[in-house]
Amino acid sequence: MLPAGSYDGTTVLITGGGTGLGRAMAVEFARLGARVGIVSRDPAHHAAGVTAVEQAVDEAAPAGRPKRAVAVGAVADVRDPEQVAAAFDAVESALGPVSVLVNNAAANFPVLAAELSPGGWRAVVDVVLTGSFLCSRELHRRHVARGARPGAILNISAAQAFTGGPGMVHSASAKAGVDAMTKTLAVEWAPDGIRVNGLVPGLFPHQDLPASLRALRERDPDQDATDARRQPAGRVGQPHELGWAATYLCSPFAGFLTGHTLVLDGGNHLRRDFVMPPVVPVAEQLRPRSL
Numbered sequence: 491m492l493p494a495g496s497y498d499g500t501t502v503l504i505t506g507g508g509t510g511l512g513r514a515m516a517v518e519f520a521r522l523g524a525r526v527g528i529v530s531r532d533p534a535h536h537a538a539g540v541t542a543v544e545q546a547v548d549e550a551a552p553a554g555r556p557k558r559a560v561a562v563g564a565v566a567d568v569r570d571p572e573q574v575a576a577a578f579d580a581v582e583s584a585l586g587p588v589s590v591l592v593n594n595a596a597a598n599f600p601v602l603a604a605e606l607s608p609g610g611w612r613a614v615v616d617v618v619l620t621g622s623f624l625c626s627r628e629l630h631r632r633h634v635a636r637g638a639r640p641g642a643i644l645n646i647s648a649a650q651a652f653t654g655g656p657g658m659v660h661s662a663s664a665k666a667g668v669d670a671m672t673k674t675l676a677v678e679w680a681p682d683g684i685r686v687n688g689l690v691p692g693l694f695p696h697q698d699l700p701a702s703l704r705a706l707r708e709r710d711p712d713q714d715a716t717d718a719r720r721q722p723a724g725r726v727g728q729p730h731e732l733g734w735a736a737t738y739l740c741s742p743f744a745g746f747l748t749g750h751t752l753v754l755d756g757g758n759h760l761r762r763d764f765v766m767p768p769v770v771p772v773a774e775q776l777r778p779r780s781l
């Protein structure tokens with residue numbers, strides 16, 4: 491954990507910060523003093539994120555200390571540049587200039603490449619890749635206009651970007667694009683005082699995932715134990731651990747670190763055995779089965 495107060499006076503904007511891993515990151519930034527803007531499509535998700543942040547901050551605050559405004563939600567579909575700009579406006583008017591952006595919003599569903607419609611491809615690539623670009627561009631534009639520094643952008647990626655992702659060609663391709671964007675913007679924007687890094691969660695199950703992804707895990711009644719056995723570390727990730735990594739990467743303690751993507755997966759993406767398990771075609775893996 492970073493020292494208390496590491497983010498005092500800092501406004502952090504997290505896309506998709508109302509659910510799952512985005513919410514866990516929002517909580518860890520706020521615990522360290524940040525004000526947090528949660529940007530996504532669904533106001534019910536914002537409410538969940540704001541409540542989680544406020545609870546965490548209240549628990550950490552000394553008794554009797556007055557409550558401070560720490561989190562707000564703003565509606566935007568990250569695929570739309572005008573909605574992105576309006577959400578930045580809303581967050582900044584409530585919480586002050588944004589200097590840290592976490593591009594966490596994502597879309598994904600399991601599908602065979604041969605069966606993926608052009609609309610399904612576009613939905614995922616536009617949310618993950620185009621959305622991350624549009625939000626990054628908005629932060630950069632504002633940051634440079636005000637002559638502010640330092641700034642930090644964190645792009646949440648996935649190990650599929652390195653290996654490919656059978657059954658998720660849209661997500662794997664988009665995340666690989668995000669990784670290339672991380673490296674490109676790190677160099678272009680270093681002179682502007684903006685660092686750009688990536689963070690890859692390994693297996694982090696949680697209840698906010700869409701049904702199509704949860705279904706991949708819920709076929710096995712002993713899924714939690716099975717998931718743990720499949721990880722070199724012997725366990726899956728805990729969402730707050732992603733928050734610890736995110737708060738480090740965007741902090742002054744990582745002030746000389748840019749263009750790097752950190753993998754937080756208990757070693758899973760490196761796993762190769764001399765003898766690999768028999769191949770099960772992806773079409774068979776995705777076929778609905780009854781237990």
Ligand SMILES: CCCCCCCCC/C=C/C(=O)SCCNC(=O)CCNC(=O)[C@H](O)C(C)(C)COP(=O)(O)OP(=O)(O)OC[C@H]1O[C@@H](n2cnc3c(N)ncnc32)[C@H](O)[C@@H]1OP(=O)(O)O
Pocket residue numbers: 596597598599600601607608609610611613614648650661693694695696699700702703704706707
């Ligand atoms: C930890 C454990 C596991 C972990 C598993 C390991 C994960 C690895 C890494 C990645 C993890 C994540 O990203 S996890 C994050 C996942 N979270 C989310 O996806 C939340 C947000 N998702 C969504 O809102 C929706 O799922 C999504 C469809 C993508 C949103 O798109 P839109 O708003 O544009 O909605 P729609 O108009 O309904 O759909 C657009 C097109 O997509 C098609 N489409 C939608 N769902 C479809 C589906 N299931 N199969 C085929 N096609 C589908 C539609 O038919 C449309 O195509 P046309 O009719 O042809 O136009």
Ligand SMILES: NC(=O)C1=CN([C@@H]2O[C@H](COP(=O)(O)OP(=O)(O)OC[C@H]3O[C@@H](n4cnc5c(N)ncnc54)[C@H](OP(=O)(O)O)[C@@H]3O)[C@@H](O)[C@H]2O)C=CC1
Pocket residue numbers: 505506507508509510511512529530531532533535536566567568569593594595596597617621646647648649690691692693694695696698699700
């Ligand atoms: N959980 C895991 O094991 C893994 C997760 N990841 C990555 O971690 C990140 C967080 O995922 P996770 O928390 O698990 O998943 P969630 O489904 O909980 O979060 C996705 C978030 O993205 C938001 N979102 C989706 N589409 C849009 C859009 N068009 N515009 C704005 N916001 C949008 C959603 O909010 P709303 O519906 O309100 O718009 C939601 O809050 C993602 O980048 C994901 O790819 C990577 C590898 C593994």
